[in-house]
Structure formats: structure tokens, C-alpha cells
Amino acid sequence: MPDTHLATHAQPSGDALRQALSTRFQKIRARTAELAAPLSPEDLMVQSVADGAPAKWHLAHTTWLFETTVLVPCNPGYRPFDPAFLTLFAARDDRFGSHQLPSPTLRLLSRPNAAEVMRYRDHVNAAVLHLLNQADETELPEIADRVIVGITHERRHQERLLTHIKHAFWSNPLRPAYDQPPQAVPAPPQPERWIEHEGGLVEIGRTEDWAGFDHEGPRHRVHLEPFRLAALPVSCGAFRDFIEDGGYAKRSLWLADGWEAVQTEGWQAPLYWEWRDGAWQIFTLYGMRALDPAEPVCHVSWFEADAFARWAGKRLPEEAEWEAVASRCDSMGNLLGTGHRHPRPSTCHGDGPWQLFGDVWEWTRSPFTPYPGYRLPDGVDEAVHGRFMINRMVLRGGSCVTPFDHANPTTRHYLRPESRLSFTGLRLAEDA
Numbered sequence: 060m061p062d063t064h065l066a067t068h069a070q071p072s073g074d075a076l077r078q079a080l081s082t083r084f085q086k087i088r089a090r091t092a093e094l095a096a097p098l099s100p101e102d103l104m105v106q107s108v109a110d111g112a113p114a115k116w117h118l119a120h121t122t123w124l125f126e127t128t129v130l131v132p133c134n135p136g137y138r139p140f141d142p143a144f145l146t147l148f149a150a151r152d153d154r155f156g157s158h159q160l161p162s163p164t165l166r167l168l169s170r171p172n173a174a175e176v177m178r179y180r181d182h183v184n185a186a187v188l189h190l191l192n193q194a195d196e197t198e199l200p201e202i203a204d205r206v207i208v209g210i211t212h213e214r215r216h217q218e219r220l221l222t223h224i225k226h227a228f229w230s231n232p233l234r235p236a237y238d239q240p241p242q243a244v245p246a247p248p249q250p251e252r253w254i255e256h257e258g259g260l261v262e263i264g265r266t267e268d269w270a271g272f273d274h275e276g277p278r279h280r281v282h283l284e285p286f287r288l289a290a291l292p293v294s295c296g297a298f299r300d301f302i303e304d305g306g307y308a309k310r311s312l313w314l315a316d317g318w319e320a321v322q323t324e325g326w327q328a329p330l331y332w333e334w335r336d337g338a339w340q341i342f343t344l345y346g347m348r349a350l351d352p353a354e355p356v357c358h359v360s361w362f363e364a365d366a367f368a369r370w371a372g373k374r375l376p377e378e379a380e381w382e383a384v385a386s387r388c389d390s391m392g393n394l395l396g397t398g399h400r401h402p403r404p405s406t407c408h409g410d411g412p413w414q415l416f417g418d419v420w421e422w423t424r425s426p427f428t429p430y431p432g433y434r435l436p437d438g439v440d441e442a443v444h445g446r447f448m449i450n451r452m453v454l455r456g457g458s459c460v461t462p463f464d465h466a467n468p469t470t471r472h473y474l475r476p477e478s479r480l481s482f483t484g485l486r487l488a489e490d491a
Contacts (some may be wrong), residue, residue: 063380076199080206084191085212088184091121091217092177097238098224102171105227106166108480115164115219116148119176121213122183123148126198129205130183133198139184142210150383153203214462221344221400221460224482229331229342236346249291249405254384255491258285261383264430265469275469277432281379285491286477288376288384291405292486293367294421296352298359299339301367302328312369317362320477330358330479341460343401353404355419355484361452361476364422364485376488378425378453378471384421385415385455385468393418394466402459416466419484420454427451427473451475 095103095114099294112120127145130137139145147168168478171179178208187206194202221237228235264278265271307327328334333341333351339350367372393403394417402418428448433490451473457466460482474481 060311073196073199076203077194080203081191082190083210084187084206085184087213088180091118091213091220092180094217094220097185102224102227104169104171106223107227107230108223109225111226111480112165112219113168114220115173115176116168117223118218119144119148119171119179120150121209121216122151122176122180124212125206125209125418126183128387129202129209130186130190131338133188133194133202133205137186137190138205140179144171144179160262162196208260213396214465217395217462218458218460218465225331225342225344226322228344234342234347237344238400240343240345240401252290253287253489254290256283256286256327256380256383257287258283258491262377263379263382263386263469271467272471273436273467274429274433275471277430279431283377283380283383286376286380287489287491288380289373292355292421292484294352294404295341295350295356297371298329298348298356298367299352304370304407306366306370309370312366314362314365316476317360317366324477326363329356329363345401351404355402357402357419357458357482357484358466358479359422359483360479361422361474361483363479364483365424367485368487371487373487373489375422375424375485378423378455379453380488381421381423381486382468388415390415391463391466394457395460395462397459400459415456417457417461418459419456419482420457420458420461420472423453423455425453427453427471447473454483456486 095118098114103118104113106113106116123144125235126139127149190202191206193197225238227236246370253482260280260282262278262280265276266278267276305314307321313321328339333342333347340347341350364375392415393399397417426449433469452475454472456473457470457472459480474483
């Protein structure tokens with residue numbers, strides 16, 4: 060099973076549990092279908108990066124998880140939609156959804172066609188809802204745990220689907236738009252300000268009673284020196300200043316591996332930035348448009364984030380610093396449910412620091428390592444978790460394509476430092 064081991068909140072019982080699970084299941088399955096709706100059958104087949112996947116595969120693979128982890132073990136009378144799909148759309152046990160089939164092979168799966176994949180989804184949807192309605196009450200808690208894992212898994216694939224289709228459309232010389240942009244709501248300019256934190260002993264990480272992934276716990280104490288955290292993520296305008304000041308040409312700003320990436324990959328700007336007619340334009344899920352200097356910069360690697368922070372005379376925050384501030388605020392920026400699938404300037408819902416959750420995943424300077432006292436969950440192969448706790452850096456906060464319940468103070472995302480495909484940005488910190 061993919062890395063979706065969760066500690067979940069206590070569940071209601073009986074009819075209330077059945078209704079709650081059915082509602083959550085139907086909503087998440089409908090949202091994925093909604094995200095795929097703007098795509099043609101040809102779009103659903105495109106795979107532009109080796110470690111990505113076509114949208115059609117995301118649709119089928121998320122269905123496969125419900126079929127193999129809920130229906131097959133929990134419903135003895137269930138008949139698979141197509142026995143071949145049990146292996147065709149399977150995944151090995153890892154966080155990034157690596158496939159039993161080599162990744163480049165996925166783009167060759169013209170059959171089953173898109174209509175057949177949607178029939179597969181309808182078949183499994185009906186079977187899961189029937190199981191939830193008919194299951195014995197003694198079996199319901201285990202079924203509920205399995206369904207919640209599948210829901211969580213599918214939410215993460217929604218973000219990946221949009222991430223992969225954005226790159227696929229950008230790779231097309233026509234630069235097609237995925238969707239029409241929602242009506243823009245002008246945001247008032249926000250003054251630069253800093254959030255003060257007194258430091259000292261703080262607690263971070265989830266407890267066993269909180270929903271989350273196992274690598275986000277156990278809860279533990281960390282000592283912090285006094286620090287300041289920027290109230291806003293770094294903007295496109297600020298990053299443009301870095302570029303115009305020769306940031307990509309100044310070796311002194313870069314760590315050795317970062318400088319090697321700049322030279323090898325020819326980086327001169329964030330991914331999806333293009334210089335056209337004497338000005339910067341950027342590619343979005345809504346197509347090409349002029350760069351908005353007020354919106355958060357997006358699709359930068361950890362190397363670029365670190366070099367920018369050094370250029371600005373600041374640093375990236377520790378993940379414990381980020382969480383210590385985030386746990387004190389009740390605010391949300393632009394996440395998947397808002398309908399704006401691109402970072403927006405100065406968006407905030409609620410009280411607290413602006414845009415602490417949403418718009419862009421924010422790089423920290425913390426490597427992805429296990430927390431003190433971390434133990435592998437029972438029954439989970441060590442390879443699921445252990446092999447990823449090296450050569451990756453932690454990100455916090457969620458992005459404009461992250462579901463709401465995946466953006467909270469304890470959420471730990473992690474990527475390789477050279478990665479630019481995800482909706483990644485940065486927030487500055489400094490010692491007080």
C-alpha cells in the first residue's frame with residue numbers, strides 16, 4: 060500500500076459513521092472527476108516527465124487503491140471490474156507513487172481508453188458505497204480506516220494530477236490552458252512585516268490523536284533561539300530583482316550542488332518563466348500571462364530558495380520555527396478548494412500571518428529526517444519510509460493545488476533540493 064498510514068480521529072459509530080464516510084468518499088471522488096473534466100482523451104494520455112504520470116493513470120490508480128485495499132479484502136463477494144487492472148494500475152509501496160510498470164511505459168497505455176477508466180471508477184464507487192451501507196457494524200471500523208486511507212491517498216493524487224498536467228501543457232508549443240481563470244479579485248498591497256517569536260522550548264509534531272502521516276510524529280520538544288519569520292512568502296517581484304542583480308550568475312550565492320545544477324540545467328529563472336517581448340511572462344494552468352510582481356514566486360528549487368535568501372541577507376526557516384509560528388495562527392491562503400489554481404497575492408482567510416497556509420509550498424532549511432522517538436508503524440515495510448529520509452528537504456504550508464486538510468501546522472512535505480515541478484516557493488527568516 061502507498062505511504063498513507065494515518066493516525067485518525069476517533070470515528071462516530073453506526074449510521075453516523077456510514078453517512079460520514081459515504082459523504083467524504085463521494086466528495087473526494089467527484090472532485091477528482093471534476094479536475095479531469097477539462098481534459099480531452101488525448102490530454103489524459105500525456106506524460107512529459109519521467110517521474111510523473113498521465114492524468115488517466117491517476118484516475119485509474121486511485122480507483123485501484125479502493126478496489127484492492129477496501130473491496131477485495133472486506134467484501135468476499137466482490138468481483139473485480141477487470142482482474143488485469145489489479146496489477147496494471149498497481150503501485151509499489153512508496154510515497155511518490157512509483158509504478159510496477161516503468162514510468163515511461165505509462166504514456167503507452169492507450170488501452171484501456173478513457174471511457175473504460177471512468178466506467179472502472181463508477182463500478183468501484185458503487186461497490187464501496189454498497190459496502191459501507193451493508194457492512195456489519197463490527198466490521199465497520201476497519202473498513203472506515205481503509206476508506207480514510209484511500210481518501211487521503213486520492214487527495215494527494217489530485218495535487219499531482221494538476222502538477223503533471225501543468226508541465227505537460229507547458230511542454231506543448233501551443234501553451235494551451237487547462238481551464239479558464241476565475242474572476243480576479245484585486246488584493247490590497249501588504250506592507251512588509253515580520254512575525255516575532257521569543258524562542259525557547261516548543262513542541263512540534265502531531266500526537267497520536269491527530270490525523271496525519273506517521274513521519275509527522277511523535278510530538279517532541281525543540282529549543283529555538285529567538286527569530287523572526289516574514290509574514291508573506293517571497294514575491295515574484297522580489298525574485299525578479301534577484302535575477303536582474305545577476306543572482307543566477309553569482310557563484311558565491313550558491314551551494315556547490317546548487318551551482319552545479321544552475322550550470323547543468325541552464326537555470327536563469329524559475330520554472331515556467333519566459334522572457335517575451337522585453338518582459339517576463341509565466342505559464343499557469345490558465346495559460347501564458349504577464350508576471351504579477353505581487354504574487355508569490357512559484358516553482359523554485361531549494362537551491363534557488365537558498366541562494367535568494369543569501370542574496371537577501373536572510374535565511375530559510377527551520378521547520379520547527381515555521382511550525383511554532385503556524386500553530387499560533389488561524390488563517391488560510393489559497394488552497395485547492397478556493398478554485399484559484401495559481402498563487403495569489405496577499406490572500407488570507409481568518410486571523411494570523413498572511414498566507415501561512417496555501418498558495419505555495421515553502422522550503423525550509425531542514426533536511427527530511429525522522430523525529431526523535433520515531434518508530435516504523437507495525438506491518439509497514441521499512442522501505443516505505445526509511446529510504447526517503449535522506450537527500451530531501453522539508454517543505455511546509457501547502458499550495459494552491461493542495462486540499463485543505465493537507466495543509467496544517469504539522470504537515471511535512473519533502474522533495475529533492477533540485478525539484479521545481481511542484482508549486483514550491485519560500486518564506487524568509489532571520490535571527491532576532
